[in-house]
Amino acid sequence: MSIQIIPAKNLFTLHTAHTSYQMWADERGILHHLYYGPAIGDDDLRPTEFYSDCGFSPNPAGVEVRDYSLDTMSQEYTGCGVGDYRISCLSVSNGDGSPLADLRFVEAKLVPGKYSLPGLPAAFDEDGDCQTLRVVLKDPVTALTVTLLYGVYEKADVITRAAILENGGTGTIRLHKAASACLDLPFGEWELIHFHGRHCMERQPQRAPLSFGIQTLRSARGASSHHHNPFAILAAPHTTEDAGDCLGAMLVYSGNFKIECEVSQLHSTRLIAGISDDDFCWTLAPGESFTTPEVLFSYTTGGLGELSRQYHRFLQHSIIRSPWKNRPRPILINNWEATYMDFDGERIYNITRQAHELGVEMMVLDDGWFGERADDTSGLGDWWVNEEKLGCSLSDLIGRIRALGMRFGIWIEPEMVCRGTRLYAEHPDWVLAAPGRTPATGRSQLVLDMGRKDVVDCLYGIFSALLRDNDISYIKWDMNRNITDLYSHVLPAGRQGEAAHRYMLGLYDLLDRLTREFPEVLFEGCSGGGGRFDAGMLQYFPQIWCSDDTDPIHRLKIQYGTSFGYPPCTMGSHVSASPNHQSGRHTPLNTRAVVAMAGAFGYELDLGLLSEEEKAQIRTQIDTCRKLQPLLLDGRYDRLTDAMTDTCFTAWQLTASDASRAAVSLVVLNPQANPWPIHITLKGLDPDAHYRDSRTGKVFTGAALCHAGLTLPILSGDYTAVQILLERTDT
Numbered sequence: 235m236s237i238q239i240i241p242a243k244n245l246f247t248l249h250t251a252h253t254s255y256q257m258w259a260d261e262r263g264i265l266h267h268l269y270y271g272p273a274i275g276d277d278d279l280r281p282t283e284f285y286s287d288c289g290f291s292p293n294p295a296g297v298e299v300r301d302y303s304l305d306t307m308s309q310e311y312t313g314c315g316v317g318d319y320r321i322s323c324l325s326v327s328n329g330d331g332s333p334l335a336d337l338r339f340v341e342a343k344l345v346p347g348k349y350s351l352p353g354l355p356a357a358f359d360e361d362g363d364c365q366t367l368r369v370v371l372k373d374p375v376t377a378l379t380v381t382l383l384y385g386v387y388e389k390a391d392v393i394t395r396a397a398i399l400e401n402g403g404t405g406t407i408r409l410h411k412a413a414s415a416c417l418d419l420p421f422g423e424w425e426l427i428h429f430h431g432r433h434c435m436e437r438q439p440q441r442a443p444l445s446f447g448i449q450t451l452r453s454a455r456g457a458s459s460h461h462h463n464p465f466a467i468l469a470a471p472h473t474t475e476d477a478g479d480c481l482g483a484m485l486v487y488s489g490n491f492k493i494e495c496e497v498s499q500l501h502s503t504r505l506i507a508g509i510s511d512d513d514f515c516w517t518l519a520p521g522e523s524f525t526t527p528e529v530l531f532s533y534t535t536g537g538l539g540e541l542s543r544q545y546h547r548f549l550q551h552s553i554i555r556s557p558w559k560n561r562p563r564p565i566l567i568n569n570w571e572a573t574y575m576d577f578d579g580e581r582i583y584n585i586t587r588q589a590h591e592l593g594v595e596m597m598v599l600d601d602g603w604f605g606e607r608a609d610d611t612s613g614l615g616d617w618w619v620n621e622e623k624l625g626c627s628l629s630d631l632i633g634r635i636r637a638l639g640m641r642f643g644i645w646i647e648p649e650m651v652c653r654g655t656r657l658y659a660e661h662p663d664w665v666l667a668a669p670g671r672t673p674a675t676g677r678s679q680l681v682l683d684m685g686r687k688d689v690v691d692c693l694y695g696i697f698s699a700l701l702r703d704n705d706i707s708y709i710k711w712d713m714n715r716n717i718t719d720l721y722s723h724v725l726p727a728g729r730q731g732e733a734a735h736r737y738m739l740g741l742y743d744l745l746d747r748l749t750r751e752f753p754e755v756l757f758e759g760c761s762g763g764g765g766r767f768d769a770g771m772l773q774y775f776p777q778i779w780c781s782d783d784t785d786p787i788h789r790l791k792i793q794y795g796t797s798f799g800y801p802p803c804t805m806g807s808h809v810s811a812s813p814n815h816q817s818g819r820h821t822p823l824n825t826r827a828v829v830a831m832a833g834a835f836g837y838e839l840d841l842g843l844l845s846e847e848e849k850a851q852i853r854t855q856i857d858t859c860r861k862l863q864p865l866l867l868d869g870r871y872d873r874l875t876d877a878m879t880d881t882c883f884t885a886w887q888l889t890a891s892d893a894s895r896a897a898v899s900l901v902v903l904n905p906q907a908n909p910w911p912i913h914i915t916l917k918g919l920d921p922d923a924h925y926r927d928s929r930t931g932k933v934f935t936g937a938a939l940c941h942a943g944l945t946l947p948i949l950s951g952d953y954t955a956v957q958i959l960l961e962r963t964d965t
């Protein structure tokens with residue numbers, strides 16, 4: 235049983251294959267957190283709790299026991315204003331104006347299978363791996379009821395959490411903060427690893443010890459953002475890639491979020507994750523409820539590499555819905571960095587024809603095919619095909635491309651509108667903008683209020699028709715600015731604090747409808763590159779454009795950071811031109827391809843400008859990519875170097891799930907004169923099996939490759955890359 239309930243003690247233990255999680259409700263109804271870590275069997279861990287008469291830590295009403303204080307206890311989900319001064323899950327104002335919630339245990343129930351969260355993306359359970367624990371807490375005065383949901387995935391070593399807050403009383407309750415989960419770690423030193431960045435340099439890992447006080451990771455941009463990712467890791471100080479304790483907290487949410495960590499006066503660590511409370515206020519009239527997004531927790535003693543693989547497997551298996559998740563993705567050519575918006579149908583067809591000759595399988599027509607969109611200052615919202623610009627109808631263009639045997643994909647940016655469009659003229663109140671104020675623009679565009687049903691229905695009509703009327707195999711769904719002027723014309727003044735989350739609910743509704751109706755269409759998410767790269771989006775998009783920076787040397791760091799939480803097959807990654815358009819750096823074509831093959835592969839350059847020799851290289855790259863795709867989709871991913879600190883080279887490894895094949899990729903960053911050897915030890919191979927090295931034909935055991943390693947010949951020149959394929963052999 236993955237969930238064990240001992241009613242006499244109100245003791246609840248969640249078991250996964252390698253971890254345990256324990257909590258108990260005391261006689262006063264406080265739900266204590268006891269433990270999350272390596273499996274401890276059925277032991278009752280209450281004796282590990284620490285009580286002390288801590289000065290200035292108050293005792294709850296009616297409790298004259300000096301060492302009993304909410305301020306010092308580890309809890310599962312905190313109330314607010316009643317004696318715990320640390321960061322809290324909740325912030326409320328009750329009908330009488332009081333900012334208090336005192337949560338007491340009511341009941342706990344085991345429910346078979348995995349709970350779902352209406353309107354929100356959440357993990358599902360296709361294999362019967364999950365059981366749910368529902369724990370109900372209640373404030374005795376306002377009757378605010380908090381139902382804590384725990385999804386226990388035994389084999390996956392993942393515990394999901396979410397909360398439902400319901401107003402069971404008679405007064406109106408305003409939620410100013412409603413976190414998804416709290417994780418109190420009563421003991422231990424922890425280091426925080428998080429993923430910060432900016433446009434064109436997303437998800438850069440940073441690791442630092444937590445110190446007394448609060449550290450906050452957040453987005454208030456209306457999207458999960460380039461700047462902070464809704465994923466954090468707590469690692470014990472000794473933890474490396476290959477060993478040591480670490481746990482992750484990943485939000486299944488794509489909007490404003492907050493992950494906070496506090497080290498308390500008694501040296502315990504509290505992590506709280508959920509929707510950001512910045513400008514958030516949700517009104518709960520009597521009988522109404524609010525459901526928080528989900529958080530995915532995972533723990534391992536096997537180091538950061540194993541934690542990443544736990545998330546990779548889980549997202550692939552239980553978050554991504556698309557049937558494409560297990561299928562080799564078509565190798566695509568995208569015209570963005572080849573033409574930007576300067577194209578017509580003939581130019582697109584020529585690019586497609588050249589790509590087809592080299593083995594590319596799909597053409598993606600990027601921004602600029604619709605409305606009066608000559609550049610990025612106009613046109614968004616007018617989703618009629620600009621036949622004058624194309625010189626043909628969309629179906630004619632698609633027909634010619636399909637006649638080559640190629641698939642066709644197209645770019646859209648549904649959530650936005652530009653001034654000067656018909657859509658804006660007809661529906662000026664559909665944008666987020668407050669009365670009497672001119673809203674800020676970003677990339678000359680305004681944001682549609684996705685919290686409005688009429689907006690979502692209209693967009694559904696436009697894009698379902700686009701997909702129904704055309705032979706489209708792929709959609710790139712972009713979002714090129716962050717939200718300002720958060721004001722919805724359909725919400726009353728007192729409910730404007732709901733607009734940001736209602737935007738996300740409307741967006742998820744639209745994504746849900748379109749992806750369910752067109753399951754065979756491969757959707758790729760995008761937000762100016764990786765500005766919305768999160769588990770919420772992955773529910774609908776099996777891949778996300780990782781960054782607008784296609785410089786392969788920058789991509790080494792971006793893809794490295796992204797790999798801590800997200801599987802490599804979810805990272806859209808393309809070969810672009812040299813010199814690179816973002817950085818001006820020159821790199822070899824081979825290096826660009828080796829880096830792009832660590833993700834969902836494609837090309838994004840004018841193939842007509844390439845030499846015959848380069849075209850021959852592309853044919854070989856496409857063959858190699860097809861060989862690697864099964865490893866990418868179903869294999870194990872290992873970071874062999876630290877891309878942030880190792881200055882000589884960056885290397886990574888993909889290994890088939892049965893360890894029959896592996897591919898090691900390596901990019902030299904800094905060639906040396908009179909060089910040291912380049913030497914790498916591999917990971918995850920079968921120690922007793924023999925593997926043939928494709929470059930040299932030499933055979934080594936897995937044990938030799940993982941311990942003695944490989945020594946490479948001198949790699950000189952700028953940014954040289956090698957790819958080593960290893961096949962298990964009987965000889």
Ligand code: DGJ
Nearest residue numbers: 570600601760762763782
């Ligand atoms: C931002 C995307 O990340 C790019 O790849 C491209 O699609 C542009 N938008 C088009 O406007």
